[in-house]
Amino acid sequence: MSTSSDSVINYHQRTKHQLNAYAKGPESLDWDDQPNPFRRFSGCETVKLPMPGADLNCLFADLDKPESIEPQPLMMDNLGLLLELSFGLSAWKQFGPDRWALRCNPSSGNLHPTEAYLVSTDANLIAPGVYHYVSHDHHLERRSQFIGVSENPACYIGLSSIHWREAWKYGERAFRYCQHDIGHALAGLSYAAACLGWRIELLSEVSDAEIARWLGLDRDSDFVDHEHEAPDLFCRLHVNRQAPDSFNAEQLSQLQQSATWFGQAERLSSRHFYRWPIIDEVAVAAQKPAIEAERQQMPILQLAVPSHNLAASQLIRQRRSAQHFNGKAESIPLADFQRMLSALLPNTKPPFTAWNWSPQVHLVFFVHRVEGLEPGMYLLPRDAQAVPVLKQACSKDFSWQKMDTAFEFYQLVAGNVRQAAKTLSCHQPIASDSAFSLGMLADFSDNVETEAWRYRRLFWECGLLGQILYLEAEAAGVRGTGIGCFFDDAVHGVLGLQDNAWQSLYHFTVGVPADDSRLQTLPAYAHLMPTES
Template sequence: MPNATAVIAYHNRTKHQLNAYAKGPESLDWDDQPSPFRRFADCDIVKLPLPGAELACRFAELDRPEAIAPRPVSLENVGLLMELAFGLSAWKQFGPDRWSLRCNPSSGNLHPTEAYLISTDPELLGPGVYHYVSHDHALERRAAFSADGCEPALYLGLSSIHWREAWKYGERAFRYCQHDIGHALAALSYAAAGLGWRVELLSECGDADIAAWLGLDRADDFVANEREAADLFCRIHADAPSTADFDPVALSGCLQTAEWFGKTGRLSGRHFYRWPVVDEVAEHALKPPTPPERQTWPAADLPAPSRDDSASRLIRGRRSAQHFNGKSAPLPLADFYRILAALLPGAKPPFTAWNWPAQVQLFFFVHRVDGLEPGLYCLPRAGELDALKQVCSADYVWQRVEAPFEFYLLTAGNVRQAAKTLSCHQPIASDSAFSLGMLARFAANVNAEAWRYRRLFWECGLLGQILYLEAEAAGVRGTGIGCFFDDAVHGVLGLQNDVWQSLYHFTVGEPLDDNRLQTFPAYAHLSDPGAP
């Protein structure tokens, strides 16, 4: 079966329908939930300086990252980068149950994403491959090699453990892993910008090369059903971007001398349910090496956020709301427009770490925004207005709203019940100030190159992280919604085929906090082993 055909078949198979959900476990084995922390045994450990340092910049300054003075390359600043991108942000406890939260969001808080550093700079870290353990805020040295002939550089790779998501979400898990890669790339971009650094996404790299560089192709080092899939590879620029093109052959040459260390422990004792379709679509969506692509984005011109907090405090304070106050005051229009403006591509994070033209369009279910009539709206991105008008319902009025950018009312009225129903009957989509659906240009991308299926979800996750942080900057809170009735969404919009597909939903509003939950500092256990 051709790759594109298989990927589209997987996508159709894993749609939630109004009368049936995608295949998942009939029950959850909570006693055997996969560990959220991967570790490799028998590796040297590089302890990073204690986390908690603050960035000097405020969140609003990230709108113009070129004005942020770069911090020097040091182990302390590399540790701060890893913490603000992938580290713990807090611990929560309810009764005997205790769990961690992280700076990078994850579907179901299951965290399938793993992060690796490769250093070819002997003055920073001994040349080698390092795995980041968020719980310990430490690096495990997976490989050591000679960096002779390699340009001194710092690289970062991202991978996914599909089993972590499949344990809970079954066949739909592959989608959610790709969302989380987009979340993680955006989190890395924001963290780097706060240091005055820049992330260059080396999107030309193929999965096989990334797997070899990170040691993911070493099958004997992993438990069979808990292996990692290569996703993205980046170069970190801590001062002026290198003018030298990335040379994958040179990096592969350095790693030919590598001595590898460590094997993983088990994440789960049992694998009661198996989801072979996840492994199958992963094979069909493998990315080969591709021509290098880089985008030049227009200058970002955003109004100041209402909560101009320290960038690091806002990043660490990001949370996913579990419930919203359905009777809260309307969201101020200025905050709403700031959020929308941040979703448009521009020369600010995380778009400075994104290499491809925008393929995702946004449809908003507006419930309570001050000065804006409730209804269904569209924010067209990257000149797709005419294309959207041609495929969407003929009943839409496409009335332009007076805003600093193109924004259109499609139909006015109370859309709370529609938002709730379409998002798997979840009140979080209707009790918020607004919710939205992310519509991706689907068939043309997947048929051109099957791996772009993953790229569409990465873009959705990237937008999701923008929404998370911008919601915090507006004094409210966001939540990603992976559960929605795919074709029912398409039906509401009037779509007739798979030219466009809904891939992610999101919601923003005033959270209702659960006072039964206790909150503890993220890293108290590092300085006080007896801390809860």
């Protein structure tokens, strides 16, 4: 009898890219029917947020010690800033007649399957209810009204995914990319909250069914077929340093039972020419039940000040996904590289302040140009206890030479690995023209066979690490980009892995960007500015 874990593993195997074949996707792209990247609900009251673009005094290095940042008051100006720095627009790009938006949170293919909701029981901030955030308009749509008063006023942020947005371009592999994006979004939310002296608590104990009910995602008649939203994460916002009350899910459910709901989701695509039923199947198999609350104690790490210690809000807004790298650029400084590595280790700074589990993902680096570091393949174990297990699983030809760093970092193979990195990443030069690229190696079968929903959690962790790399690259004066296209089993073959115990789930690359002068960059919210009469 097939189990949920079997279904998830089957999906994972089926959606691997191979050297001789890619995972199933659309044979052509219907560009005239590309899903609208901005979800809106018709028939909802809108709540304007203060004009975006405000800056904060917090520097990026200040986020290394979030307890030192003065908490800002909870009011609409600051709430709007939280949403903007997490999910808002960062710029527009234009090439000829084509124009598209960039956001503070990255997305595979810039398709943005992630949607964000505010749930408020705090009448002093906003009328209690559920609100959907529209990044294009930087406003809230009121989806529901709560009747009654909460004993413990609070604000929550819920995240969901529209699988269709990714599947339109990426076919069956899209479910993976949606989970990456959720990890990026959680990390982005954590960073943004820390800029305000606030903290995000991930309420990992709640089930998908509860999140769907609280956000109104289970109201099937409110959504177009094939454009439903899948529940993912639910977080509580803390705006002061007082010990938080325990989360009362029953109280929130009671408020929802008497809520009045408004609005219908507007159609994202007029056609759905291709259908990918395997995505619906894996989404059901990987549903998350209610679990015991987990809170991991994170170690305190001292990080060096980054070489480009800009205002955190400025750095978040300038984050971009590099499209090309300068393959002849100078090496990046070793100090910058080591800071990036340190920031990827579990610690008491964001976004790990919003992460509840011990590390399950370790990083294999393809180093090309880092000052003072020999080119080659390296491993950064994010938990020292994983080292003997990885040594046993990986190729016996690896040297496992421990490097002279304040943390465990091993050279596996010395030499030029640029061609290998490029080939493994679907022949993309971004993996070889950069200063380094990497693969995220997850403790796979033990997790998925224990609980099928952990498949999604592994991808969330990868996305969270990707967001760290994005911002740390900007703070080093360079740029990064996520790589979702790689030849899964070819990566495993290079590492000498023989089974599903370890799987590479996400790749990333960092280097000196090669800018395209043909592209225009336009302000993020010029369209909201009042026009002169």
